[in-house]
Amino acid sequence: MLEIEKLNYAYPDGHQAIRDINLKIEEGESIALVGANGAGKSSLFKLIIGISEIKEGSIKVEELSVGKKTLKDIRRKVGMVFQNPDDQLFMTKVYDDIAFGPRNELLTEEEVETRVVNALEQLGITHLRDRMPHRLSGGEKRVIAIASVLAMNPRVILFDEPTSFLDPQARRNVINTLDSLKMTKIIATHDLDMALDICDRVIILHHGSVFADGTVKDILLDENLLSQCHLELPLCMQKPRVR
């Protein structure tokens, strides 16, 4: 459903962020996109949602290629959950924030409400409906950010570091939420334990290109491979070092 062909991208300052990426992603896959800082994860996301302009190569979402003319439709198909929920949630009420996307589709207020209520119910956060985002905890904000994307009924969701800055319980809660979503997911993360939990495929980016692509077992258990791209085994696979 998502096809990336011969994708190259350089920032205006000349830094080559993406080098010749070719990828094919199937409907319903749950993919962990890993790699050291600066490996090109965010750049790739920006290209998929059309924030950075594609100059070389192509990205297709369900046969629709990403470009200036198709942006509106692409963004209906592709949702993105930002790393910092404070960037994503900018309204003063949870309800309005989740309604932001549907309202931009010019739905009637009843349809908007149905979408919002469905999203809230699906994630089990109906009680947060009338709260103010800035008064919520980090974990709650994360889940609402997911709801705000869910309300747009996307076909694929991109997650940018969904578990960063969370306490263990909130992290677990977010992981369970992610696992419950059945659409196609691409999760950019350093949290390899989460990848082990809920992903079936892992793609390693290194210096802007795909370094490895395979099943979770093949990649996340290969210590040698991981260390080559500044990563290490998931914590649960490491030998405990207790002093």
Place this chain on the structure above:
Amino acid sequence: MHMADALVSPAVGGIMLAASAGAIAYSAYKCKDDLDEKKIPLMGVMGAVIFAGQMINFTIPGTGSSGHIGGGILLAALLGPFPAFLTLTAVLLIQALFFADGGLLALGANIWNLGFYACLLVYPFVFKPIVKKALTPTRISVASVVSVILALTLGAISVVIQTLASGITELPMATFMGMMIPIHLAIGLVEGIVTGGILVFIYKMRPELLESSMDNKKLPKNLSIQKVLGVLLVFAIVVGGGLSLLASSNPDGLEWSMENVAGTAELETSGNAYDSAANIQESTAFLPDYGFKSTDGEGSAAGTSVSGIIGAGITLVLAGGTGYLIYAVKRRKEKTA
């Protein structure tokens, strides 16, 4: 400096609200036409930055005192005059509601004093011409200092005029001005230097951020902007000067008309103060028939009798008692429920 609700008269508050509303409407209209949609979130975040930034105390060398940043000129340099004015308006409203900085009736005066001069007058006519020739650190610094001082002084003069026109204080105009202007010149100097420092830093790190608001792409329209600003300037002078004359010859329109309608003043003027009120000396008045001093007994002496003051005390106790009663009843209901 924020004007407070209690320091403006309904007339002054109303006229300043109307004046600011006009400036807001015009700015909103300008933004509708040529505002990059990208600027909407930027303005909001910048408003929050100014809000939080004003709480940073910095130490002023050699004085032992501390200052904080203003914001009008800084915002205008980063966002352009109209977006900056709207952003500052939002900040002032939030401050008025949550911090009792100013108030709702004085909001118009505060928007005018702190926002209008800096964003819509000083920035386009002083700051911009200075940096237009060449955007260099020196020019940015000079423009910042001059602009901030000018904007603050204009604001301070307005505060004096608005307060006096409201007939609240009996301070003679000369004394009031003499107190306000030197203070604001000094504050302006410090604030201007800091503003310059901030803008020079931005210029060195990300020059495009300054230039984007500097090179008004829609410059052909500039002429009309200046015309309108010219009109607004005249309006400012009319509001500042004319209004104070008007207000002082009829110190409190609403008060006067109310007493007329109600006709209660006569009932209450039986106190011994009535006579003395009638021959108040005019020596301290800054205008011969100004405010307090010319109150012809009507209402002015009302309530200045001893019995009236005792009555006022009882009224307060009654009010407090009522509140206590409601609390008590509510608590009892909660207990029984």
Place this chain on the structure above:
Amino acid sequence: MSTITDSMNTINSLEEMAEGDTIIHRLHPMVKLITTMLYLVLVISFNPYNITGLMVFAFYPVILMALAEIPYKPLLKRLLVALPFSFFAGLSNIIFNQQLALMIGPMPVSYGFISFTSIMVKTIFTVMAVLILIATTSLPKISYQLLSIKVPKIIVEQIMLTYRYISVLLEQVSNMYTAYILRAPASKGIKMKDMGIFVGQLLLKSFDRAESIYVAMKCRGYDGNYLYAKPSPIQKGDWLFLVLVSGILCLMRFFDLSLFIGSFL
């Protein structure tokens, strides 16, 4: 730093109060906005020497606070912060107008003193009225109403956005400030020469943040137009409250209860 924590606490406590559910909280925000404005106008319309008529207006804040179950302490604390400017503006009246107005027993009272008292009382009343409004009505609710009185949408958007990000920015500033002070323990604040960099950095970060927000908005179909739900209509009960309270307030303006009580003495 204390001012930052202080303002965070103020906003927090007022927001918490606004989450209450009393008869006053449930009133239509527009009704509360109108009555507050009316109250303010009536209070400041009093002549500077008429303090007895003014006193009746104490009933409004006291009754509203009781009905809305607002704790008075945090409000009074905020009030104290607002008083000094009025105090100095009023102080000059005592100095410049020493004309004798009346004697309370052996104590002479000047006109200046009376107008000073009037300024202070007005300050207390007006500040309380505004604080009560925000303590019973959340800012988003008030902003929505601004739309229906034709305030340009861009202003309402700015109020909402600024309000949303105040807590984020306050936290950021407070962290940066702490980091600075820890490395400059002798300094009482940021050194003036460092302010350019300090605020400059804050601004750069904020530009990036605004960029992210914009991207996030774009991802959800934003095209320069912010859309809101229509505010709920004013109910019968709201109308009743509006008419009743406005009527009483106007009545209070013309009827001097203090003098009435005083006349029996």
